[in-house]
Amino acid sequence: MQSFSLIQPDDWHLHLRDGDALAAPVPASARQFARAIVMPNLKPPVTAVAEALAYRARILEAVPVGSSFEPLMTLYLTESTPVSEVARVAAEPSVHAFKLYPAGATTHSEAGVARIDRIFPVLEAMAYHRVPLLVHGEVVDSEVDIFDRETVFIDTQLAPLVLRFPGLPIVLEHITTEQAVAFVRSAPPNVAATITAHHLLYNRNAMLAGGIRPHYYCLPVLKREQHRRALVAAATSGDEKFFLGTDSAPHGISQKEKFCGCAGCFTAHAAIEFYASVFEAAGRLDKLEAFASLNGPKFYRLPVNSSRIRLVKSDWRIPGQYPFADEAVVPLMAGESLGWRFDGPEA
Numbered sequence: 001m002q003s004f005s006l007i008q009p010d011d012w013h014l015h016l017r018d019g020d021a022l023a024a025p026v027p028a029s030a031r032q033f034a035r036a037i038v039m040p041n042l043k044p045p046v047t048a049v050a051e052a053l054a055y056r057a058r059i060l061e062a063v064p065v066g067s068s069f070e071p072l073m074t075l076y077l078t079e080s081t082p083v084s085e086v087a088r089v090a091a092e093p094s095v096h097a098f099k100l101y102p103a104g105a106t107t108h109s110e111a112g113v114a115r116i117d118r119i120f121p122v123l124e125a126m127a128y129h130r131v132p133l134l135v136h137g138e139v140v141d142s143e144v145d146i147f148d149r150e151t152v153f154i155d156t157q158l159a160p161l162v163l164r165f166p167g168l169p170i171v172l173e174h175i176t177t178e179q180a181v182a183f184v185r186s187a188p189p190n191v192a193a194t195i196t197a198h199h200l201l202y203n204r205n206a207m208l209a210g211g212i213r214p215h216y217y218c219l220p221v222l223k224r225e226q227h228r229r230a231l232v233a234a235a236t237s238g239d240e241k242f243f244l245g246t247d248s249a250p251h252g253i254s255q256k257e258k259f260c261g262c263a264g265c266f267t268a269h270a271a272i273e274f275y276a277s278v279f280e281a282a283g284r285l286d287k288l289e290a291f292a293s294l295n296g297p298k299f300y301r302l303p304v305n306s307s308r309i310r311l312v313k314s315d316w317r318i319p320g321q322y323p324f325a326d327e328a329v330v331p332l333m334a335g336e337s338l339g340w341r342f343d344g345p346e347a
């Protein structure tokens, strides 16, 4: 196939940052995606509807003229989130979900939840209003090996949660293991998962073999090849429980290449091309539209986009850096060639 079009995709998990750092990531996502679920892990975190609306307005200022990119806002759950905030979210069309960060699990998660039972009343209200819970699914226990943190979270936290709140829509974000795939597949229809491009493209050798590559370090961390294969099988299956969420998470070079570098891969510059490469390699390009453009809206009960985009088979070289705030960000596959190119909206 030399070119094809698909319904314009959405990104169901995205970090856009704030302040000076907003100017670069927003156009990168707005170029390809119609909508994106925007993560609330700013500093300080976005915990209330009023803050989410103010953040949304700042994002919209950074959207290029002519783009109709729509940021879908989320709130950051803390142990002091008032139950009353849930009804405010349910009544606000621009805010779509709450994000659960176990305290200490990842970037700017210090204000997250240390004990999940403390937010049970909020989760109950979310189940009642059918407001989705988006989960960073990793335990933070220092005794649990970092490669096992997702699996232990599923067994000890998520499985009981799914049983306790049967009506609660739950998205297990950026899944990385065959155990997560199996769990989501066998869970009831209110449980779904996003999958990133980097977890579909790479196993942990990309980060650790032959030298340590900080730009491949993200959380949850890349896993073994058997897990990558399970993710590819899930994403390309057409199963509506799995949909596109890049977790594109830019950090300036100075924050990545240091003695204790930040977690996050910037992938928005070529997101749909990365996914297309994975689906092509699996012989499943025909399933890309379900994963990228249909399954997410169905889960979130939003309309499917009416616009279309075109991808062409053509090699191009990814730049080594993109501007980011007052420095630069190194994108995924910096300096390498990619076989698919986003060709813009379909005329």
Ligand code: DOR
Pocket: 015, 041, 106, 107, 136, 217, 218, 219, 220, 249, 250, 263, 264, 265
């Ligand atoms: O790699 C990651 N980066 N994982 C996360 O959970 C957070 C994100 C970020 O905000 O940088």
Ligand code: ZN
Pocket: 013, 014, 015, 039, 247, 249
């Ligand atoms: Zn994320």
